[in-house]
Amino acid sequence: MSEKTMNLQDNDGNSILHLAAQHGYEDIVTNIIVSGAYFNLQNNKSQTPEMLAKNQEHQEIENFLRCVHELFENLDRINEEKYNCISMSPFVVPVFKSNLIQACDSNGKNLLHHAVENQKIEVAKTLLKVNRQLANKKDKIGKTPLFYAIKNDDLEMMDLLLKKGAKVELWKYANNCTNGCSKFINKVNKLFNMAKEGDVISLEYELQKEKFELDLSTVINMRNHENLSLIKIAEDTVNFELVKLLLTKGGMILSFVKNKAIYNKELKKLYSFIIKIFECVESKKYAPSSIIYQIKKHSYTDMMMKVRYDDLEGDTLLHIAAKADDAEIFEWLLENRANIDLKNFDGQKACDLAGKDSKVLAIVQKRSSVID
Structure with missing residues (x-):
């Protein structure tokens, strides 16, 4: 089931999660939460799934959803050693082993989106160490965590996300941003164009003279929205000299x-x-x-x-x-x-x-x- 289908609402504004919580289906609740169901989505009466579980006295489900909510409210707890799991009676759900870090709020944002928006670099590192795929997850309006790093002009966060495989739509960000991150993207966009043209001499000159805002190895290995890196472009065009140059640069x-x-x-x-x-x-x-x-x-x-x-x-x-x-x-x-x-x-x-x-x-x- 796709994330979009999972979060469809009926005439009363209830999603599948609302109904599962209301009727006490614990397995369904836990399974769809880790698959991207919006844990705090409100129905037409402004009720969340947690509220419906509480009204029907489904304590285990209520506790589970409350703990998910707490994770989003207290991101720093993710890095606390003693906070390895969410404890509740009568069952325990390990935060990372249960893929709970893939849970989403009503805006479709996961924990990494929130860590990036709030510039919590250590939390972001922990989340990406557990699941690198979070780097390219999109929220309800189609934005990945990288978009919010660029919006915040957070070069350190941008560097982390790119190193963990975040894909960047160079043309889109280059046209819509005016900050330091955008300057970096414009420079990289230029490199990608040179690589596609097979211009080894100009690309080498650019790498030597240009001062990039991020580590050069990040520049060399970053991927665009087509999942192409500079080296992949060089491979696909069978440009042996360009491949050697890029490997020598990191x-x-x-x-x-x-x-x-x-x-x-x-x-x-x-x-x-x-x-x-x-x-x-x-x-x-x-x-x-x-x-x-x-x-x-x-x-x-x-x-x-x-x-x-x-x-x-x-x-x-x-x-x-x-x-x-x-x-x-x-x-x-x-x-x-x-x-x-x-x-x-x-x-x-x-x-x-x-x-x-x-x-x-x-x-x-x-x-x-x-x-x-």
């Missing part, structure tokens, strides 16, 4: 390309090589010296400093080396100007992923003491 190799049909031999060879290097470092099955030799042999040293892997985390090779505690690879990357402060899409630096007593952390501490 473009991301998605994990699914291993199983993807890539018909250009050069491109397929490049992707296979990069993925193989990441997997070799991660698995620690090969000698670090042989991995370094292969990177140098193919003249991909600069590219391997910044290219990212995995559409969930956006790790660089430095992050992977830190996770694997591969001290030799880690040190070699730093010697070749890999950025130790570069964060993955979860906001973690490579050293954040190193173990407490790891060799990699010892290298970081040693380098810090030398600088101090």
Whole structure:
């Protein structure tokens, strides 16, 4: 059942949720709430489903709907450790495991919409960590959370949403906004046009000279309303030089390309090589010296400093080396100007992923003491 159908109202203004709450159908109430039913929609008598449940003394349903309401009223509670679940008698509903974060209010807005509108970045991070698909959910008037980040001129929130896969209708926002976020979108719109035209020289010049309001890797990996990134455009137009340029600037190799049909031999060879290097470092099955030799042999040293892997985390090779505690690879990357402060899409630096007593952390501490 679609969200639109689920929230249709009869002649009395009652939705399916109103009727289920009134008649005490607990399973239906909980199932449609997590599927997008508007929990606080009012009927013609200004009654919400919670009120109808209370009138009919369906206490469990009343408590459940009240707790959903409380979540929307107290967003900060989502990040409280002891608030891992909504407790009620006689049943307990885990907030995240039940997909309750997909619940919507009468405006069709979910918790992420509210977190973005109220500029609660930590709450937004938590919600997106649990369910990245929230980034592209639309409210009743067709707006995604990204629209409200742009409306608030909230660049930090915009950066987070884009890194988590939010799609942006470049042409629409560029025409309708006049703030800092819009300036950024206009710049990116220009890059997309250059990529579609296959203009590698102009695009490279633009990336070098332009000061973007957001991290360059966000720019390289963001997707438009057609779900196309700059790299995807380069792939589709079989522009090998453009693909290499974008990867060297922090473009991301998605994990699914291993199983993807890539018909250009050069491109397929490049992707296979990069993925193989990441997997070799991660698995620690090969000698670090042989991995370094292969990177140098193919003249991909600069590219391997910044290219990212995995559409969930956006790790660089430095992050992977830190996770694997591969001290030799880690040190070699730093010697070749890999950025130790570069964060993955979860906001973690490579050293954040190193173990407490790891060799990699010892290298970081040693380098810090030398600088101090």
